[in-house]
Amino acid sequence: MQSNNFTSFSFRQELHTVLEKLHFHQPTGIQEKIIPAILSGESVIGQSQTGSGKTHAFLLPIFNLLDESKQGVQFVITSPTRELATQIYNEVKKMIQYANKEGKWTTRLLVGGTDKQRMIDKLTDPPHIIVGTPGRILDLVQEGVISIFSARSFVIDEADLMLDLGLIKEIDQLLVRCNQAIQVLVFSATIPQKMQPFLKKYLSGPIHVKMDQVLSPETMEHRLIHRKHREEADVIMEISQAINPYIAIIFTNGREQADKLSNALLQRGLEVGILHGGLPARERKRALKEIQNLRYQYIVATDLAARGIHIEGVSHVINAQLPKQVEFYIHRVGRTARAGMEGTAISLYTEEDLVLIEKLEEQGLKFTFSNIKNGSWVEDKHWNRRNIRKKTDKSLEEEAWRRVPKAKKVKPGYRKKMKQQQQQIKRQLSNQTKRNYKK
Structure with missing residues (x-):
């Protein structure tokens, strides 16, 4: 059951101002279950579909845990594409502005396709929150421009897309350079089987929250x-x-x-x-x-x-x-x-x-x-499976006859033999069609 509002999370006062300005009145399902776990320091796997409020499920507790009296990187947020990283970064900046904490809560966007030297110059004072793509963050860490060892939480957003794009290797190299006790927060619409070895390596007894997938809204x-x-x-x-x-x-x-x-x-x-x-x-x-x-x-x-x-x-x-x-x-x-x-x-x-x-x-x-x-x-008419099967059977019949070797000499019973060959080829083609259907 969802809370009526966000008061049950005991957020700092600035965040209530942020929530008011964002017009957030009630937590979504994923926020209701994930936020308390993050606030208590647990590593989490948050699995829910697009548009369910995943981004604020990690941004809200991150800001609540931020310690403005400490210098250095406290939170690393990774995203698979520049556009997604930029979108999250803009939301981080907006929340800082709404909290009236500009200059006190600091953030930087680290993505490719931008002036690297200019980016390095801006990292003289390390920000509290870095948002970026794994490749660019790793590049700057390897060059010694920024250290992420001090980070208390590491967010992997759109993890299944990270896997599809081959970015998990770079995430792996980043986490190796973090404190072993770091809190890892994984968010994704799906958790593919191929990701399990990575999750077992870096998440010890995580809280796994999987929201029921709504196939389609009624609207x-x-x-x-x-x-x-x-x-x-x-x-x-x-x-x-x-x-x-x-x-x-x-x-x-x-x-x-x-x-x-x-x-x-x-x-x-x-x-x-x-x-x-x-x-x-x-x-x-x-x-x-x-x-x-x-x-x-x-x-x-x-x-x-x-x-x-x-x-x-x-x-x-x-x-x-x-x-x-x-x-x-x-x-x-x-x-x-x-x-x-x-x-x-x-x-x-x-x-x-x-x-x-x-x-x-x-x-x-x-x-x-x-x-x-x-x-x-x-x-229009419903192109159901039965209609297609009739067409498929007919096309298989024709294709099978085309594949029957032509007899060089006409002998007694050749028609029966050709029919048997045609039926055998048809069965093979039919089985192949069924296998393709199951894939």
């Missing part, structure tokens, strides 16, 4: 549009005539697809922004600033680029290509329908996506199969 609708051999850009142009989004994020499955789709939409007259990890640092920074300043109504993005980044007012998510995993679908659609607002997820699909769709339906997600005519939504 959200999920529409599916069969692509039917049409160009993705053409379908999205039709979608744009049926919706008037405040902001719509269009997801692709990679950088090349994002560039291709963005260019195709621009050629068709739709003004879109683009956000992916392949953009140069300066261009990424500019793109993110323009997006947050509402320069674009439509944004083409990849999973990695949009992960964790807070974009205010996303009313629609469009999957130009559906992901392969349930978790990625949930991450994507989690960009909209926040804080009780309504939201819409629209996904283009082909027969290859029915495995994912079926898995999502099994978990209780309800899709509306739709199409667009004359700028309006119309209902």
Whole structure:
């Protein structure tokens, strides 16, 4: 059961002022369970989905534990991308300002793509809180510019993304340079099995808080549009005539697809922004600033680029290509329908996506199969598994016959022998199809 407000945490007075200015009245589920553990010095694993309040679940207790009378780094906050680190850093600065502690509580942003010498000059007086990407922090630690041995807490934000990007090695090298008694705070939407050895190495008896995953808010609708051999850009142009989004994020499955789709939409007259990890640092920074300043109504993005980044007012998510995993679908659609607002997820699909769709339906997600005519939504037929199986059986039959070796000499019973070979090949193809389905 959640507290009515934050008073049960016995925060210092400045933090109550911060909470008031942030308009936080009641802790979220993850905050309710994680904050007391952090305040008592426990290492924690906080597992909950995007938009659940994870960032303030560690920032609030960190500020409560900060000792302004001591110099040196007290807290290290790591994030997998520059954009995410910058977002957390801006929140840290805002909280310092709201607490009226500017100059007394200090922080620095340490990320790549910025003037390193200028950064080194600013680290003459070590800050209380450093926020950054693992690579840049490690670089400065190895050069002796800054020491993190004095840190009492080490935050690993978006840990599963750290693992995906191969940054856990750098986190490992940073933790080796910390005091052995350091409190480690791990936050992530998912905790992959591959992360277990790392967690066992650095977290001794941690408090593991896993919030029940809400597959989709009740205020959200999920529409599916069969692509039917049409160009993705053409379908999205039709979608744009049926919706008037405040902001719509269009997801692709990679950088090349994002560039291709963005260019195709621009050629068709739709003004879109683009956000992916392949953009140069300066261009990424500019793109993110323009997006947050509402320069674009439509944004083409990849999973990695949009992960964790807070974009205010996303009313629609469009999957130009559906992901392969349930978790990625949930991450994507989690960009909209926040804080009780309504939201819409629209996904283009082909027969290859029915495995994912079926898995999502099994978990209780309800899709509306739709199409667009004359700028309006119309209902479309449900492309269920039975329809596809009929097509698959027919195509397997034909493919099996194609693979049967042609008889050089026609002998008695050759037709029966060819039929037996065809059936054997068909069984092999069918088994392969089933194995692919289970993956």
